[in-house]
Amino acid sequence: MTARRGVLAGVLALAGCGVINQDYVEPRRYALSPDRPPGAAARPGRGPRRTLLLRLSRAAPGLDTRYLRFLRADGTIRVETYAEWTAPPAEAAEDALRRWLMASGLFAGVLAPGTRADADLTLETELTALHVDEGRGVARAAMSGVLLATTSQFGTRVAGQFVRDATVPVPGGVAAGRAPDAAAAAMVQALAAVLALIESDLARNA
Template sequence: MTLKRRHVLLATPLALAGCGGILAKQPYVARSDWPLAPPPPGSGGVAGGRGVVLVRGISAGPTLSERGLITQLADGSVHVGYYNRWATSPAQATTAALIAWLQASGRFAAVVGDGSALTPDVIVEGTLDTLLADPTTHVARAALTLVVAKPVGISERPLAQRRLTATAPLAGPTAPDLVAAQRAALAAVLGQAVGMVVRAESRRG
């Protein structure tokens, strides 16, 4: 073994030990899972209304298949958070929240999800297009494209289709700020969704 190679081999453990000391000083950052579903308001109608509403699983738009909190950057690109994320996927949380909000409205005999044995009078489905915080404009944005249809035999007849959008003020750049603003924006969209389904159900004949 040459003298030069022996020096390299001897130096390597010392170099690794030095790197280990640096790595050991890096603080550990735990991931935080934030619940998304905003609670529904109190009943806005007469309990035990007419009609059974089936809410199919809401689909996820681009980037929303991941659980990380989304922040829109100044150049228009988006950043998907690694350390701060939703407890469940945004589309899944929106599906559960929409069912809860429709139930809380008191305007339907029953509101069910996929797999229910009840025969629906109205079917609701859609896509969560947007759920993000925009620190540049100090707002959070949510958008949900919703379709309400009436079963007709083995097919369906559309009753209404809309893209529902809402914004909410963003107080600051911290994770709790981002979460609160996005929840508020989604709550505003869910309120619109309930009104849309109520109107469509009243026209189904």
Template sequence: MRITRRHGLVLLPALLAGCTVFPDRPNVPVRRYGLAPRRPESRPPRRGGPVLLVRSLRGVPGLQELGLRRVRPEGGYDIAPYEEWIAPPADLAEPALRAWLLDSGLFAAVVAPGSRAEASLVLEAQLTRLEAAPAAGEARAALSGVLLREERLSARILAPLEVSATAPLAANAEPPAQAEAMEAALGGAFTALERAIAQAIR
């Protein structure tokens, strides 16, 4: 079918009208949060101490979402649609954990996979909980894993690791305060993990 200039002018208003048939959607800005707990004090690397390799930190199912995770009073979970971490929580917790353990003073160095440094200790861990529970007045974080000693042809398990921590959270806390409390809870879990590792390598 041949469309003339006159026909085109007739069709143009109809096409423009077709672009407005969808209902307006609310323009809600997404707020994003970092996750990098800082230890209260930093100690220098231990001269002559062991080198620790921290393997990639994994997140259990449910902790791979960007949205902040909140526990409902009846026990279910909500994932906030417009309140997000800047990356999956485990991806953010991994470099933070390495920095935390490096500043513990327990190790000569703390390295990542791919490093050419020869590590005598290996930490394999996963993030098992990171959530706000306003009804309970707290935020929660937990990690589990295993500490290995690298030997010539094998690795020996030094200790299984299972740690958790909480941080206070007001019942009416807004998402920024929830994210801050979850970060504090994760710092508490890092403290417990550091303590467990120190005990295992004594």
């Protein structure tokens, strides 16, 4: 019995040494926060402007984690476990869209859920894609949305729907597309392109 205990203790000690000796890899973290280009002038509406309530953005399946996503040539997805966004992608995309629309000057106010202010319009969005296509060397971002207009105290109608998709080449091409730094930067640019398209969609209802 004593010999068996000694062997077991030795095995556990070796296993512990294997864990302790593993190299620690510091995760890389990236902010998904595209800024509206300085050259894009704000476009204040003519006459009284409407208020917009931006609801919390939903995440399509697979986009509820912070890991950077890569689409392989065979159509499968891989995630980079040592490279992640600083916030869940849908949450970050919603925050970026809010700041983007506030800077646009299209609306008298861009409201958050829980506000006591009355909203003329309500925007519901979903982040449907955010990845790098390794085979093509491009980053892709996509969002869908539904715009609701308030018709009475308790009534709304659908004022518009959109599905916006954008791709941006990864600087350095296909090989660079597999590197987290280049991939993250390209995905941020792709999201910026999507936000610009959404702004154009909303301009006609501002």
